[in-house]
Amino acid sequence: MKLRKLTMWMVLLLLLVFALVPNLIAAEPITIRVLNYLDASSPGAAREITEIWQRFEEENPDILVIREDQFGEPFHHKTEAYAAAGKLPEVLYVWPGGRSATLHQKKLLKDISRLLGDERNAFIDAALEPQAGGYLAMIPIGLTASHAMYVNTALLEELGLEMPKTYEDLKAMVAPLRAAGKDCIIIGAQDDWVMQSVLYSMIFGRLVGDEKLYEFIEGKAKFTDKVFVDSLRFYEQLFIDGVINRNAMQTPYGEAPALFAAGRAPFMIDGDWRAGAFLTDESTGKALIPPEKQKKIKMTVFPAIPGEINHGTSSIVPAVGYAMSAHVPDGSPEEEAAWRLISWLNSAEVQKIRLETGAAFPTRKGVTSDKLEPLAQERAEFYGRISGTHVLDDKLPPEICIPLNIGLQEIGLGLATPLEVARNVQAAYDEWAKSNK
């Protein structure tokens, strides 16, 4: 009798265990919030979503990713709003400095050195340089040249023009191009960061140089010094000579690739990332510039500028990457989940996809692809041909960079002189220096 009772209790206990174990195993997934930067209209967007994000979710059912995609200025504003509210998502897309300076300087991002461990050996050295906070907050998903000059060689041939080697050559093209109803260089600079990032940083690098930039930041030189004012004067000259139409300042950033593809000008100046806009969108099979015509598009840098001290340089910055918010506790399941996601986003497989879509040039050693369209191939070769100086908004604090950005637009529109802008930038520097003492 006792044995029967005991057996009955044992069976009940086993049933209870069997009923509970699956529930324990299928515990609630760990939720990771992600603030992601994505241009949903880019040709590579469909692959980015299906092959990178959806695949991670399928392969990691124990992690629930709540992703928020933003693009352009709204992305930066949202980041600042999250930072101000102290509610940063666990994983977020960040710049190495510049627009993400607040995150780095206030140490709102986690130092990932511990998590990275020996995996760091898989990346190129430039990718492992500490960011604006003085520590490694993220691995850049690519390297970026913020200045690239896209050349439509077919249009140049059609008009009987040759690739310019010097600024004088470029200036000489303005009249024949105007006669043919074309602009010389297209830049979509309605947003004020554009001129500084894609053009003026390169001019500054050529005429002033990185060494002097550090002197400006340390207060050893003034922005009203001749060398800085002269670099602004050269920038002004581009508009006076008609090399850049003043209308660039009312051309939306997103409109420039379509105008260039339509042959409105033989040159377009933008970041290297813009190459991706011309590639084939796998979801539609369409490309702004079809692969057979891409062979006639070359990527180079602005021709030689009179008086330049650095020759043939672009402006280069370790690109964006994914960082983890500092509020994620060390050793927690959230940290493990967030790091798993970041590791995937930095994996060779993902970097290969981004190389093919033109979204980024790999920072991992040995990542390559045999599926590159001609312009993506051209972009890969472009890096081998150039050297670089700093992108200004990566080094200058935003308090100084914003008056410079607006000042560059004002010079372009003829609303301010180079000296006036230089004075405004110096005033902004003085105020910044005073508040940071």
Next chain:
Amino acid sequence: MITRRTKAEERRAYLLLVLPAVLLYFAVVAFPMIFSLWISVSDYSGGQIFGGSTPVRFAGFSNYVRMWNDRYFWISLKNNVYIVLISVFGQIPLGFILAYALHRNMFRAKGFFQTVIYLPCVISSVIVGILWQTIFSPYGPVTEIMQFFRPGWQNTMLSNPRTAMIPVLLVMLWYYTGTYFIIFLANLQKIDKEVIEAAKIDGATEWQTLRHVILPALSGVIVTSAILAISGSLKSFDLIFAMTGGNPARRTSVLALYMYDTAFRGAPNYPRANAVSTFMMAFSFLLIIITKLVEKRFGGKEE
């Protein structure tokens, strides 16, 4: 007979009934306003406000002084004044004229015009902004049409500081007139037709009917519309943000955009942004008081 006790009970009942609304008002209107005012005189730089690592201190009125000395604040304020003017003296009269013309059957196809005039109001402001950005782009349809008539014509409308706001104001006129049109049309339909007929029998002309019968009857609606237009104009943001982002060189910025840029762009400055919002609130009150005074002085009586 009402006893003292009954009165006290009544008062308690009133207080109880009013309390939820007062609490709600305080939570969603009064508290944010007071809080914003406090932030505007502090040195808050983001993060935790209470018990954070950096204590928030009183900074006096320095943020107001800096706002006052910033030329982009004045550009934004000037643009806001333009928008107030186009709203009060553009959208409201145009909305009224269109509503009056339709109400008095001056056009055929009343339903069609009603739909066409109101249609922009149902489109998202972001879509409208992007649509008009493309239209006014230097390579857009406006340029192409003009170049068809005048080859070589350059579209410098948005890049010229003197004309940069014109496209924005035109779009605002097109976009918001429909709202006032509907308000006036609905209120015109409320006016007793017999009163108008009586005026006609007495020999009143169309203008006299409008001047002495319809406009006085609508004076309250006009004032309400003006208040809506003023407050709406001062918080203009979405359409301009989508259309120009306040550029080029902040020449199409407005106060709300200036505040947003100060708070969230580049180097966030929350106290100064709150100083801007406090100023916007005060400016809005001032304009509404002026509108009420004008109505008191010149408005008709709705009886």
